[in-house]
Amino acid sequence: MHASSVPSRSSFPPALRLEVRRAARLSHSLAGLIDRVHPDDACFVWLVGRHDEVRAFVGGVMREWSEGKLDAMRASERIGTYARSLEESIEAFFHPSRRSLPAFRFRPRSDTLVDD
Numbered sequence: 001m002h003a004s005s006v007p008s009r010s011s012f013p014p015a016l017r018l019e020v021r022r023a024a025r026l027s028h029s030l031a032g033l034i035d036r037v038h039p040d041d042a043c044f045v046w047l048v049g050r051h052d053e054v055r056a057f058v059g060g061v062m063r064e065w066s067e068g069k070l071d072a073m074r075a076s077e078r079i080g081t082y083a084r085s086l087e088e089s090i091e092a093f094f095h096p097s098r099r100s101l102p103a104f105r106f107r108p109r110s111d112t113l114v115d116d
Contacts, residue, residue, distance in 0.1 A: 013072040016065070019079040020058060026083050027054040033094075043093040050086070057082055 012020060031051035037044045058079055065075040 013076075015076040016072045016079075019076045019083065020062070023054055023058045023079050023083050026086060027051045027058075030054065030086075030090075033090075046089070046093070054083075054086065 028051070030047060034044070034047040034050075037047060061070065061075050061078050064070045065072060070078070
C-alpha cells in the first residue's frame, strides 16, 4: 500500500489505530511462525502466505476508509473481527497444551501495515 493512498497512521482515530497496530503485530508474528512449523504439519499449509493476506485485508479496509466508504468505527470492527478470527485459529493450532511448539505470543514490532 502506498503512503499517498491512505493518511498516516498517526492521523487515524484511536480505535482504528489500535486495530491496525494489532493486525501489524499479527502479520509479523504469522511471518515468523511459519519458520517454526514443519512442512508436513497440517497447519503449515494454513500459514503459507497468511501474513500477506492480513496485510492485503487491512490495506483494503483502510482504502475504503480513506475513500469515505467506511467510517472509522466500521473499519475498526472489520479489522478487529478479522484479527480475532485468525488469533482463534492460531490458538487452536498452537495452544501449548495441544502442541509441542512453544507458546505463541504476538509481539509489538516497529514495522506497520500502513506507511507513516
